[in-house]
Structure formats: C-alpha cells, structure tokens
Amino acid sequence: MPIVSPLATIHNAIVTDRRVLAPGVVLLGFDAPDLVAVTRPGSFVMVVPPSGESAATALGVYEADGRRASILFFVVGKRTEELSRISEGEKIGVVGPLGNGFTIGSERDVAIVAGGVGIASVLLPAQAYVRTGARVRLYYGARTTELLVERERFAHEGCEVLVATDDGSLGHAGYVTSLLAQTDRRPDVILACGPTPMLRAVASVASDMHVPAQLSLEETFACGVGGCWGCVVPIVNTSAQAPSFPPAERNGSDVVYARVCKEGSVFWAHELRW
Amino acid sequence: MPIVSPLATIHNAIVTDRRVLAPGVVLLGFDAPDLVAVTRPGSFVMVVPPSGESAATALGVYEADGRRASILFFVVGKRTEELSRISEGEKIGVVGPLGNGFTIGSERDVAIVAGGVGIASVLLPAQAYVRTGARVRLYYGARTTELLVERERFAHEGCEVLVATDDGSLGHAGYVTSLLAQTDRRPDVILACGPTPMLRAVASVASDMHVPAQLSLEETFACGVGGCWGCVVPIVNTSAQAPSFPPAERNGSDVVYARVCKEGSVFWAHELRW
Amino acid sequence: MVNDVITAREIDVSVRLGKLELAYPTLMGSGCYGSGEEYAPFVDLSKIGAVVLKSVTRQPRLGNPTPRLVHTPSGMLNAIGLQNPGIEWYLEHDVAKFAQRPCTIIGSVAGFSVDDYAYTCEKLAARNEIKAIELNISCPNVASEGETFACDPNLTANVVRAARATTDKTLIVKLSPNVTDIASIAREAERAGADALAVINTVRGMAIDVDMWRPRLGNVTGGLSGPAIRPIAVLAVYEVARAVKIPIVGQGGIETAGDALEFFLAGASAISIGTANFTDPRVPLRIVDELRAYLAKRGLRSLQQIVGKANVGFANPHQYEGDEG
C-alpha cells in the first residue's frame, strides 16, 4: 500500500455546512481545496479542537469534491461533543490528509463493509471503484435503522446497498458480517471500516472465502502522524508495511508493531496478527 | 448583616433569553420562580456547568422579578466561555441564593459604585433603595464605553448615573473611585461591587468621607457554600461576621479569616483587614 | 449469571470500615464538605455514607494567607492551611451540633508531632457525635522540615500506633500520593493498627501568576485535586489494595459512577467525593443511583462483589517485559 502523502499540511478551513444526520451523528462540510486535491480514498484527518484543550480527533474524510471536504462523526465523548457544537462560518484546523488509504485496483467485483461510523471512510473508495467500472456492493450495518445514515447516498453513487441492523428494524437482523458470509456472490476484494470486532469478523469471513481484504483500522490515537507509537497493531514483520526493525533472525519475533496512523490506517487482513 | 437564606436550593432552570450586551458580555435569563422568591439584593448563585466538568461558577443575581432571574457575566476563562455557549431552551443548574447580601437600611442618600462586571450585583440593591424613596446615584466605571453595559437600565430604574472610562471615551476619564472622591454630595452609605483594587479604593474614599461602605467581595471560589474555607478574607474577630474562633486573648490574633461565600459576600469596609 | 430480576433498590451498597457500618459507600472528603451543615440545603444528607469533617489540630490555626484556591486544567489547587479553632474550642462550641446531622460524622485529625495526633485523636474520639477518626498524616511535620508523616514509613507507624492506643473507634489513615512507594507506607499503617486507609490525599503542585511573577497561592504550593489526578489515584488504590488487607476509601477526582467504579474495581471498598461537590452538589446521590443501576444490570446484589475485580490477566503473545515510556 502507498505511503502517506507528502502534501499533507494544516488547513485553516471554514465550515460551510453542518447537518445532523441522526441523533448524535453530525456531518460538517468545510472549504479546503488543497486538502481535496491530495486526499485519497481512505485518507483521514486530525481535527484540532476549537478550544485548543484536548487532543485532536482522528476522522475519516467522508466527501472530497472541488473545494469542499467533509467529516461525519458520532458524538461519543468529550471531543466529538465539542466538534458537534461547531457552527457554519467557524474556522477549524484540519491536519491531513493522513494515512496510506485504500488501494484501488483493477478488481471487477468489490464488497465494501461498513459498520456504524465506518461509513465515513468508505464513500471515497466506493466512488473510486465505481469510476473504474467495478460492481460495488455496500454491506452496511448499524444498531438500528435510524443510524444507517447516508445509505441513499451510496445507492445514488451507484452502489448496491445491503443493510443489517442489530435490532432487526431494517434489512438483515444481526451482524453485517453474517450478511457478508451468506453472500451468493464472491467478490474479488473486500474493503472494510468499522469497529474492531466487526473488522476481525470480516477478516475471518474473507479468509474463509479466500478473498483479500483491506481493513481500515481504528485505534486510540495521540499524534496521528507517526510521532508517538501509541496507535500500533501487530503485523508480520515481512509485510511491506512493517516499520524499520531487525528481522526475526535478530530478535526472535516474526511480528512487529506498526503504527495505524502512519503505516496504516489500511492493512491487508492476512498480514495482521491481532 | 443577615445570614444566608435557609431556602437556598438547587434549581433546574430553563434558559428563557440570552443577549450579548457587548463583545464577551452575556446576559442569560431563566425561569426560576422559587429562586426569585427568596433572592435578596446582593445574592449570588453557583451555576453548574452544562458539561459537568469544571467547578460551578459564582455569579451575582442580576435581575429577579416574577418567575424570571438573570445572570450577567464577562467571558474571561473556560467556565464563563462554556456558559456563554448556552442557548435558549437549555436547562442549567443554579445553586442559590447564596451570600448575606447588602443591608438595605433607611439611608436617604445612597452611592452605588460598580466596576466592570460588578454591575451584575447592584441592580437589585439599587431597585430596593429606590423603592424606599432614597436618592440613588450609580458611579459606574469600565475600560471603555462599550463595556458600560446596562447603564440606561439603571437610569430607567430611577438612579442618577455617573460614568467613568479608563480610556476617557465617555464620562470621567480615569477610575470611577476618583469620580466618587470628587463628589459634591456626601452619601449616607456606599454600596460597591467590582474588582478588588477598586473595592480597596472605595474603602479608602469611604473612610476619608466617614461614610460606612458595604463591599461585595470577589474571591476565587470552590464550593461557594461555606464548605471548603478557600475563599476567605481577613476581618476583625470582633465582627458579627467573624466565624466561630477563639478570641484574641486565646490565640494572639485579633484577625480571623471569614468566608466570602458564607459570612459575605458583603462586608463592612471598616471591618476588613486586607 | 442470575435468573431472577434484581431491582436497583434491592442492591446492597453498604460498606464496613472496621467497626463502622455505612449504608452508603460515599464519604464526603475532609475539608471539602464543611461539617455537612453547609450542604444540607442542597442534598439529602441521610443518603450520604458519611461526612469526614475538616481536619482539626491541637492548637487553633488561622490558616494560610490568601489566595487559597486556583483552578487548573480539570482540577484545582488548594492551600487552606488547616484553618480551625483548635481542639478545645471545637469540642466546646462545634462538636455538639454534629449530633443533629442525619448522616454519620467522621472526625479528622491533623498534627505536627506524634503527641499532637494522640492528644487530639483521644479528645475527639471520646465524643459520641464522632463515629470514627481519620488521621490526616499528609500535613507538614514541623520536626523535620518539608517532610510529612505520610512520606516516611516509620513516622507513619509511630503516629498510627499512638492514635490507635487512644480509641477503639474505627481509625482511617489518609495517605499521601507524594511518595516513591505508597504501598510500603500502607503496609506500615496497617501493621500499626489502622482499620482502613484513605487513598489518596491531594498531589503537591504549584501555579504561577505570569503577570505578577509570583505564585498564585499565598502558601506558594498547594494540593491538586479533581479529575486531573484520577489516574494517579486509581493506580495508588490498585497498588495499596495489593499490599494490605484492610479496606480502602478511594478518592481523587471522582465525578461519576463510572469514575467510582474504577476505584471499586481497583480495590476500594468505599469512595470519597471532594472536589466534585464544587461542580455539582448532586453528584454523591447521583453516583449511588447509577452504581445501583450498573450492578442491577449485571445481576449483582452487592457492591462489595466487585471490589478489586479489575483483571490484569492480559494474554498477549508479543510482549517483552513491559514498561512505560
């Protein structure tokens, strides 16, 4: 997978639009043409808190088109709560684009799996694959119908959308990964973003299907730019994404910790040792 | 001076109105009939932060009429910044009324001195004295004209309003206390609220004039209800406001620390030893 | 785990500290809650486990010069300086009033010598209004400048032994976090006869006024409390719980039931709430309600079932010997 764009920088962006998509789910659009120009599918940004008081927050780039990019987030704690109070016209600091992003290949049949807020990181790769002419199917799961935000958007972008809800209020009742496991159509590649338990399940389904899977991982971040080694995940040390480290012969371990923010956030499922 | 009202409690008040009086100066009105019923001139409240994360903030009760009370504050730090983001319809926790308040006596000529945000604590005593038929003159100082908020309101309530600005943009150029010192009219009593240096100056002018002065002090508070002994000011231990403490004969000091929140916040200037 | 439904009301949240039984596990921190009376208008005190009184000393103390308080990020510094009228005046004028409180009253004793502690403890413990004694051993020891009793295992042992000899009532010893190894101090306090340990007192700190070029506190240094110190306090409780068998009253930055649960899981049998009362006096009662709901949801009948249950058995195949840094 490619390395982080050297064009990443800090953008002083003005918020152009704000929408509450569901209770506790907010979409903020902002003017940042330089960010849009270099954003890749699966890129994320670190959003500097307006108060300057807590750590910046890692958020996927949801949309990136022309001058406007957007973020889409769930209010789960102090920082996302603070971001949810930002209004149109305010300035926010946006560090990015960061992360290697998804590899958009020549596969003809693509499955994208999104769980909850994972949806925020998969619009750009969906658009990119649709553009290559691939058939893109979105498997989209959430606790309840109301939280399946933006599903019409994906249909409108040319994806086939299959949904699952924990409470059975829409689509498949249960986990989105069981929907994937039951599929009649074996994809050429799987892209996934969502909570860690979901990603583990995707990895196992993909392995059973013998389909390569690219997973966009979520870990607690501090710096978001590779400076602190706090956000790591164990991967095989033969991976192209393994950081500079003595090989197994020299230190007895064939596993090494890679930074989710720098070597990732997207990893090949079969290279993870988590 | 009277003791704190035993009717103080915690009010769950709905914000009914919000006005920005000047840049960084906010007035919030809220529905709290039980608070209004027992509020006295000079009472203050502790406002619980909506986030539940920082200490409650001590604020004077600006208006108290019918069902509605209000607070008026300057945005100077984290907590007042948080309060300034509250909007109409939101609920706030209001602890109070607290403090002994001003003594409204039978004086016929009353000088009220307010510096900056001190204005927030002097509308109720002004109204109370006007109601007794006294002549009430407000000496009101601020950095600049724009910050002399609500001055028309005091005129409308029947006070004679004399103003001073540090930058000379309106009224007397300089401190409000020099305006007071220059007065042609010796009042029977002085009431004052404002920053500590101003209050010290008021005390000294009052002493020169041989006029008793009631000062509403400001200290950093923690509890606001007398529980922590953090907000103290030294007073003579013969004062009626001195807390329970062995007399000078038994411990060698004729001064004792009284709590601004509990024994105050209003003290007689001549009893302070600060 | 259980089949029958447990309602939150049925859950036992009581705690025993030595001889003392408390219906609620929530103590109000010494120095933060006056004598309880100050909070009576705002809180139903009958639903508070106990109020720990402001520390009292043998001699009267005016307390520190002002300012005594500074707000800091997610916390505050205080340097009150043990303002109190001295034990004689206190017994004469103040203690009788505590009988009227609808909650248990625990006395707190501070001092500057072993003898001071023993003297004040004996006098105070003799009163019916006082149900237990907390020894605040984290104030300066005038005999050895800058040191405090809680910073030295031997001094800790001496003072606890002397106080123990004066009373059969529950003796809680309050430890300081400002030490290299809190567990060793805790062990000495236990050995010397403490019935329970209060963990932790405030963390030493300082703030400077950069306009005036001087300390923000009249006393120069102060004690840090509030959510900022919670991770420090949770670790202290965790370490002390592994070192002693007597119950621990966990404290430091508790604001919510979630915070309180960190302390119970780390090994505290009860908790103390100080600074959070300054944010919202409703916190102590809210915490008990939420603790009950938490336990009910998990089918647990008693709060004491979860004490010390934080499991450290992480299985990780890729671990070298771990450390911070």
Place this chain on the structure above:
Amino acid sequence: MVNDVITAREIDVSVRLGKLELAYPTLMGSGCYGSGEEYAPFVDLSKIGAVVLKSVTRQPRLGNPTPRLVHTPSGMLNAIGLQNPGIEWYLEHDVAKFAQRPCTIIGSVAGFSVDDYAYTCEKLAARNEIKAIELNISCPNVASEGETFACDPNLTANVVRAARATTDKTLIVKLSPNVTDIASIAREAERAGADALAVINTVRGMAIDVDMWRPRLGNVTGGLSGPAIRPIAVLAVYEVARAVKIPIVGQGGIETAGDALEFFLAGASAISIGTANFTDPRVPLRIVDELRAYLAKRGLRSLQQIVGKANVGFANPHQYEGDEG
C-alpha cells in the same frame, strides 16, 4: 524600565544547555515527536529548538501490548514500552537520516542497567548527527523490580557518572516526578556530571475499563502527561531550581506561552513540548511568537532574564506557619 522600543523579532530567546546552544528554547519531548520527520509537513522545523528522539535501548524492544494510549481529563496515559530497534540497528539504519533535519537532534537513551546506559550512550553520542544526549532514567530497573533509576539517588548517580564518562557532549538527565523528594535526586545528578536536567517525565497512573473489568492499557499502568500534570511539573521545576545550578528543561502540560512562562519563572531555562503537539502541531511556533511579544511588552531583551524570577516574598501579617490541607 527601558526607554527604547524593542520589537519582538529582536528578542533573544536562545538558550545554552552545557555546550549546546539552541536558537529557540523549545525542545520537542522524547517519544512525542518521532524523529522530527513525522512533523516536517506541518511545522517549520528550523524554528524548533531541538527534537529529542524517542528513547533507544541496547537491545531491540517490540514495546508494550496494546492499547498503549488512553485519553484522561486534560491529559492522557501512555505505555509505549520503549519500542525501538535497538542501538545497533538504529545506528545502521536510522541515525544517518537525522542529519537532514533543519533542527538540532538530541538523542535519548534508556536502559536496564548502568552498563546498558553507558554502552548505548557512548555509541549514540559518537555520532555527528546527535548533538546531545538525554538520559531517560525513569524506566523500570529490571534489577530491582518496580523501582526505577530516577527513584533512587545512588542509582541516579551511578548511571549519570557512567554515561558522563563516555561523552563530552551535553548530557541532560530526565527526572521522574514519582518520588518523595525530587530535589535530592536532582542534586545527585548534578554532582555526577549532568549538564542539564529535564523535569519532569510522566506521572504514573492507571485507568480501568469498567465495562470489561480490566485495565485500559495493555501494560496495566502508564504515564500521565498533558495539562493535568502542569501544576505538579511547575512545582518540581521550582524545587529542583532551588537545589541545583545547572539549567533545567521544564516540561509537563505546556500548551501556551502562558504555561511556558510558569516554567521559566519557576526556574526552567528551556521548555519541552510533548502532548500539546497532539492537540495542535502549531503550538511550538506559536509559543515562541507569544513569548517574544510578552518580553517585548515588558521591555526585556532576553528570555533568560526571567528565568527563576517567580517571587515568593509574600508579605502577610496574618500568617501562621503555612501548610496545605
């Protein structure tokens, strides 16, 4: 005080640490700033005083199991566990790249024995790319379980003496706040040959996941950093400054020029910024701009004029001997 107008640009904010001259007083904290490269897209590194590299050890270390980070009120806990490829690999593959950085690079060395420190320090200090060495003596000493070098004056002295013998480059010794008396450790480090002291490293802490009943960090305990610990750090600098003559690099929760000034006034000659970079990478440059404006406003020509100038001469006639409490 001065009549002529000083513009902010003219103000000297340089600092000398032993032999090392830095144009800016801002060091980027070890472990927080990678090797500088990671921040190059966001910050003009030529306006950074120095980057202190992530600590390196004699042997390669995979580092701690995950999770390694937890956000806490006004701060965070980390337990990275000194993940690094070991000194040999580091010298072979990584160090050459540091030559390209437009700012001074300071190496950081950690270890588990006196010998480890000396070995790693000698190898690293020999390289031209490295202008000074920071000794991180606050990681576990495997020889005496749970203890760290920085918690014992003798161990501190031994390790500093051994490292001192290997190099003439500036040696900065990084102290731990998790001790009863930081000033005594500081004195030993100075006596053993340290050129400067870094005060403070992180404060030990812990957080518990109350849903899972287990510690939030893979390593169970971690180090607390960020604004939450600032009052603790300011006091540590203040106490150390009164104990030693060598310069101090103050750190712990610095986010603004106002915060930085607290450290300078307490006695730090330079500051280090760690966690604040995670809030906003523009913080270090903003702080220098604001420091210059602050000094200009007061007619001061050099930052070093204010070092240690917090005045503690409060006059208060009503003071008994003061204490916390």
